């Protein structure tokens with residue numbers, strides 16, 4: 001900012017008075033990002049359903065959010081305005097560019113942590129949908145150094161490893177624990193790397209996938225695996241996890257059937 005200001009001053013000093021007024025406008029009057037156009041109504045409907053399902057399944061409560069990449073432009077994504085997921089309707093869905101700037105806010109407030117979504121979409125072209133939650137069973141694995149590992153076939157997608165994002169280490173300071181800046185979003189995306197899920201110390205987790213049904217599936221079964229793993233570890237110090245080859249085969253098999261629970265969960269959540 002300082003450098004921009006100095007350049008502006010030096011440049012403006014050599015300009016005529018009328019140009020002096022025009023320079024700041026050109027530099028600072030940012031037009032909102034352009035829209036990718038109306039999203040497919042089916043995609044919006046699925047995004048609303050994803051919000052309701054995640055609430056119904058106990059993955060999100062008054063907090064947490066789910067997004068999907070815009071079908072017409074991979075540089076745009078869709079996310080509800082700041083609202084409890086269970087209350088989200090089609091009219092609450094906002095379009096963002098990958099800097100997480102709203103295309104047409106119309107007075108609506110966005111989630112503080114929307115940068116989680118934009119910064120992951122920037123670096124992971126394979127990711128089409130993202131869930132951020134504070135689902136409770138996952139939290140202990142972010143604060144103990146005990147790795148979250150797949151112990152049954154439904155959570156085989158955890159096999160690539162589940163890294164932990166430590167906001168204090170990444171930012172070098174005490175924060176309010178929220179990923180409220182693009183820089184923190186970038187650091188989180190870096191920690192996620194090429195994996196499917198990342199934990200956030202003392203906060204929650206993020207699941208990614210190639211579709212809304214799949215990311216909902218991963219959000220649900222990340223929570224279930226965490227609960228089962230804590231139970232297994234309480235029973236025995238000798239827990240057998242999926243072998244990487246078992247995980248690869250299970251992921252291929254179960255991953256092809258996500259439409260089954262999706263249809264069930266959708267009917268239950270939307271019927272309320």
Ligand SMILES: [Zn+2]
Nearest residue numbers: 113132203204
């Ligand atoms: Zn959060």
